[in-house]
Amino acid sequence: MSSFAAIAAVLSVGMITYASRAGLIVFLADRPLPANITRALRYVGPAVLSALAVNLVAGGKGIDGVEFVEVAAIGVAVAVTAITRNLIAALAAGMTVLWLLLWLS
Amino acid sequence: MYDDDCAINDQTGSAITLAALRAAFPLFIPAIPFGLVLGVAITNSAMPTAVAWSTNIAVFAGAAQLATVSLAATATWLTLVATAAVINLRHVMYSAALSPRFNDQPRWFRWVGPFFLIDQLFALMSARTEIGGSEWRRFYLSAGIFYFSSWTIVVTLGMLAGSSIPTEWRLDVAPAIMFAGLVVMGVANRPGIVAAVVGAVVCLLALDVPNNGGILVGAISGVIAGYLADVAESRRAEQRAATARHR
Numbered sequence: 001m002s003s004f005a006a007i008a009a010v011l012s013v014g015m016i017t018y019a020s021r022a023g024l025i026v027f028l029a030d031r032p033l034p035a036n037i038t039r040a041l042r043y044v045g046p047a048v049l050s051a052l053a054v055n056l057v058a059g060g061k062g063i064d065g066v067e068f069v070e071v072a073a074i075g076v077a078v079a080v081t082a083i084t085r086n087l088i089a090a091l092a093a094g095m096t097v098l099w100l101l102l103w104l105s
Numbered sequence: 106m107y108d109d110d111c112a113i114n115d116q117t118g119s120a121i122t123l124a125a126l127r128a129a130f131p132l133f134i135p136a137i138p139f140g141l142v143l144g145v146a147i148t149n150s151a152m153p154t155a156v157a158w159s160t161n162i163a164v165f166a167g168a169a170q171l172a173t174v175s176l177a178a179t180a181t182w183l184t185l186v187a188t189a190a191v192i193n194l195r196h197v198m199y200s201a202a203l204s205p206r207f208n209d210q211p212r213w214f215r216w217v218g219p220f221f222l223i224d225q226l227f228a229l230m231s232a233r234t235e236i237g238g239s240e241w242r243r244f245y246l247s248a249g250i251f252y253f254s255s256w257t258i259v260v261t262l263g264m265l266a267g268s269s270i271p272t273e274w275r276l277d278v279a280p281a282i283m284f285a286g287l288v289v290m291g292v293a294n295r296p297g298i299v300a301a302v303v304g305a306v307v308c309l310l311a312l313d314v315p316n317n318g319g320i321l322v323g324a325i326s327g328v329i330a331g332y333l334a335d336v337a338e339s340r341r342a343e344q345r346a347a348t349a350r351h352r
Binding site for chain 1: 152160172191280296330
């Protein structure tokens with residue numbers, strides 16, 4: 001990625017982030033969002049983050065980019081997060097499983 | 106109403122700053138590994154390192170930053186920006202929830218304040234109902250500036266560590282693990298699980314959509330599925346309540 005494209009991307013992402021935080025506070029101080037919209041917005045987090053995780057595992061190589069060790073590490077991390085509600089523990093467990101499997105193979 | 110404009114003297118002012126820092130710090134601890142992972146991702150990014158680092162200042166949103174720097178290798182400008190926009194939709198929720206607290210605030214603060222509105226600050230400020238006016242503003246800015254500066258420091262430390270860690274350690278997998286963990290943390294009910302599973306499965310099926318478009322296809326399908334599951338669940342609950350009344 002060229003410097004120019006990278007700077008353009010960072011500035012656009014920055015503006016979009018600021019707009020999503022400031023829009024309602026600056027322009028719509030009193031009007032609440034419609035109930036249906038807030039209801040749908042609640043599911044944006046889980047939906048986009050899990051899609052993003054899948055995409056990062058594939059690493060731009062389609063289904064061939066998905067390695068067993070990565071899937072195993074993520075599976076363990078998901079289970080650990082569900083039990084402990086602790087992201088540090090999840091990251092530690094996931095990476096440990098990844099290293100163990102890489103070392104064994 | 107709260108009294109505003111020079112209503113607080115220096116002593117209460119620093120007491121509020123101190124209270125803000127004390128409340129803000131514990132919430133920052135879970136963000137530390139995320140910041141380190143982001144730092145490593147910045148050193149591995151297809152973007153020039155300085156540009157990727159500048160997301161700390163220009164974006165200041167962990168998930169959007171991590172997506173931006175780690176997708177740079179495979180995505181076009183448009184998918185990158187669209188993905189960040191979808192990730193940031195939760196901020197719309199935060200600003201909707203907090204906007205009434207900004208009604209009695211000066212105009213400059215309405216413009217400056219939202220820049221700092223990360224997950225932690227939202228959690229902190231939505232719970233801070235006992236203060237208002239200039240006290241609330243001072244609390245908000247103290248905590249916000251604390252998060253902003255400590256975040257930048259932690260990410261920079263991650264970059265220093267990242268450049269000395271060998272690639273065999275496979276730290277490139279850490280962002281995916283982080284996002285998967287965030288999914289679990291963010292799921293609060295059954296429709297949330299539906300949204301996450303549909304988002305992941307559809308993205309997996311749509312991996313061949315060019316320019317990482319699968320992320321958006323997956324995300325939008327997940328949101329629709331979560332919304333429908335939510336509607337179905339509350340309808341079932343209403344029916345149960347109705348049959349209970351008839352008995």
